Amino acid sequence: MSALDINNLQNSFQEAFNLSGSPGAVSTSPTQSFMNSLPQRLSAAKQQKVLKPFSTGDIKILLLENVNETAISIFKQQGYQVEFHKSSLPEEELIEKIKDVHAIGVRSKTKLTKKVLEHAKNLVCIGCFCIGTNQVDLDFAANKGIAVFNSPFSNSRSVAELLIAQVITLARQVGDRSIELHTGTWNKVSARCWEVRGKTLGIIGYGHIGSQVSVLAEAMGMHVIYYDIVTVMALGTSKQVPTLDELLNKADFVTLHVPETPETKNMLSAPQFAAMKDGAYVINLSRGTVVDIPSLIQAMKVNKIAGAAIDVYPNEPAKNGAGSFNDDLNKWTSELVSLPNIILTPHIGGSTEEAQSAIGIEVGNALTKYINEGNSVGSVNFPEVSLRSLDLDQENTVRVLYIHQNVPGVLKTVNNILSNHNIEKQFSDSNGDIAYLMADISQVNQSDIKNIYDELNQTSSKISIRLLY
Numbered sequence: 001m002s003a004l005d006i007n008n009l010q011n012s013f014q015e016a017f018n019l020s021g022s023p024g025a026v027s028t029s030p031t032q033s034f035m036n037s038l039p040q041r042l043s044a045a046k047q048q049k050v051l052k053p054f055s056t057g058d059i060k061i062l063l064l065e066n067v068n069e070t071a072i073s074i075f076k077q078q079g080y081q082v083e084f085h086k087s088s089l090p091e092e093e094l095i096e097k098i099k100d101v102h103a104i105g106v107r108s109k110t111k112l113t114k115k116v117l118e119h120a121k122n123l124v125c126i127g128c129f130c131i132g133t134n135q136v137d138l139d140f141a142a143n144k145g146i147a148v149f150n151s152p153f154s155n156s157r158s159v160a161e162l163l164i165a166q167v168i169t170l171a172r173q174v175g176d177r178s179i180e181l182h183t184g185t186w187n188k189v190s191a192r193c194w195e196v197r198g199k200t201l202g203i204i205g206y207g208h209i210g211s212q213v214s215v216l217a218e219a220m221g222m223h224v225i226y227y228d229i230v231t232v233m234a235l236g237t238s239k240q241v242p243t244l245d246e247l248l249n250k251a252d253f254v255t256l257h258v259p260e261t262p263e264t265k266n267m268l269s270a271p272q273f274a275a276m277k278d279g280a281y282v283i284n285l286s287r288g289t290v291v292d293i294p295s296l297i298q299a300m301k302v303n304k305i306a307g308a309a310i311d312v313y314p315n316e317p318a319k320n321g322a323g324s325f326n327d328d329l330n331k332w333t334s335e336l337v338s339l340p341n342i343i344l345t346p347h348i349g350g351s352t353e354e355a356q357s358a359i360g361i362e363v364g365n366a367l368t369k370y371i372n373e374g375n376s377v378g379s380v381n382f383p384e385v386s387l388r389s390l391d392l393d394q395e396n397t398v399r400v401l402y403i404h405q406n407v408p409g410v411l412k413t414v415n416n417i418l419s420n421h422n423i424e425k426q427f428s429d430s431n432g433d434i435a436y437l438m439a440d441i442s443q444v445n446q447s448d449i450k451n452i453y454d455e456l457n458q459t460s461s462k463i464s465i466r467l468l469y
C-alpha cells in the first residue's frame, strides 16, 4: 500500500467523523451555536480512533448456520463484507470459501478441522456463536495465529428451561400420549406416571447450565445432587457427590451438562446404565458423543431406563429438511425412534430468540474488537491481551499486533525493531506454545510503516502480524 493510499484512508476517516469543517468559513467570529458545541468538539479529540488494518484488504466475513441477524448488523455497521448462509457447508465448499475470508462465524455443526483451516490464508479469527467449541481444532487454530471466540453463557438459561420441560414430559409420558392422540388413539392412563416433586435429579457437570438447572429443579420441589470433576459451590440445598456411581445409584433423573472431551466420551454406557435405579430417566442436552446410544437402546428395551430425552447426536444433519435423520446418519436411528417414552429434539437446547440474539451481539462484538483493535479478551484458545483504545488525536501512532511462538528472546528482537519509535504502551501474554504482543508506537511516519512490517515479518518466531493505524 502506498503512502498516498494511507493518506487517502486517513482523510476519509476524518471526514467520516466530521472533524474537518471550519466554523470560521462563513463568519469572522465564532457563532453562539459553535460555542455551544465546543465542549463536544474538544472531547471528540478523546474519542476512540477507528483503526484500519494495514496488511489486509476489506474485511470479509463468512457466516454459516443461520447466525443471528444481530451479528450481521454489527458487521455491516463496520462496513465489512458479509456472506451469509442458513446451513453449514459441505467440506469442499467450505475449503473454497475459507480461503480468502478474514473471519468465519459458525454454530455447532461446521467442523473447522486442521484440513479445513490449512486452506485459510487470511483468517484472523473464528466466532463460535454457541457455547461448545469442540467443532474447532483449537490448537491448530492457535498455532496458525487464529483466535477463537464463543459465547460462554448466553444460551444457558434456554437449555436449563428445556431440561425442566423434559423432566416433566418424561415423568408423565406426555410425548407418547401426544403421538397417540395425533393418530386418533385415546389412551387415558396413570400407570408409571409420576409427579417430579420429591424425586432426585442427578446433574453431571455443574457449570453454567447444570447450576441453572439445579435452581429451577429445587423450585419444583426436587432433591438435587451433582457430580463434577472440580469442587463447585452447591446452590440452594443441592449436594455434590464424590463419584459418578453414587449419583447414578441415587438419582431418579440423570441429566448431562458436560463438554465434549476425551474423558466425557461414552460417559454413560452399559455399566453406567446398569448402576442406575430401575425405572430411572436419562436426559442428554450436552454433546452426542457423551451417551453411548446403542447401550441406551438396550437399557430401555429391558425397561431398566423408563424414558429418555436426547437433543444431541454423534452425527447431525447439516441442514433442516425431511428424511435426513436416518440410519445412514447414525446406524441405530430406526431403533431409537421406535422406543416408547423417548423425546428426540434436533439440537435446539439453546435455540430461543433471546439466546440467539444475545449470542449474535456478544460474539459479533468480540470479533469486531479483535479485528479492529486486536483485543483478544474472551478468546478460548489464545492469550488474552488488550490495550486501551487509541484516541483520535493520537496521530502517527501505529498498533502492532504480533503473534509468535512462545520461545526465549522474541521480545528483545521485536523491541529492537520498534525502538526507533516511542513505545507508548505494550502488553504481552502467552498461552502454551503461543504468545501475543500488542504495542502502540508513536512518532511513526507513514513511510516507516512498511519497514516495520517487513522487519517484523522476517523474525523467525513470527506466526502472524497485523498493523493497525
Ligand SMILES: NC(=O)C1=CN([C@@H]2O[C@H](COP(=O)(O)OP(=O)(O)OC[C@H]3O[C@@H](n4cnc5c(N)ncnc54)[C@H](O)[C@@H]3O)[C@@H](O)[C@H]2O)C=CC1
Residues within 6 Å of the ligand: 131, 132, 152, 153, 155, 156, 159, 204, 205, 206, 207, 208, 209, 210, 227, 228, 229, 230, 232, 257, 258, 259, 260, 261, 263, 264, 285, 286, 287, 311, 312, 347, 348, 349, 350, 351
Ligand atoms: N443442546 C444445546 O443446544 C446446547 C448444548 N450445550 C453443551 O452443554 C455443555 C455444558 O455447557 P456449560 O454448562 O455452559 O459448560 P460449563 O463449562 O459451564 O460447565 C461444564 C461443567 O462440566 C464439568 N466437567 C467437565 N468434564 C467433566 C467430567 N469428565 N466429569 C464431570 N464433570 C465434568 C466442568 O468442570 C464444568 O463444571 C457445553 O459444553 C455444550 O457442549 C451448551 C449449550 C447449548
Ligand SMILES: O=C(O)CCC(=O)C(=O)O
Residues within 6 Å of the ligand: 107, 108, 109, 129, 130, 131, 132, 133, 155, 350, 351
Ligand atoms: O445453537 C447451536 O447451534 C448450538 C448450541 C450448542 O450446542 C452450544 O451452544 O454449545
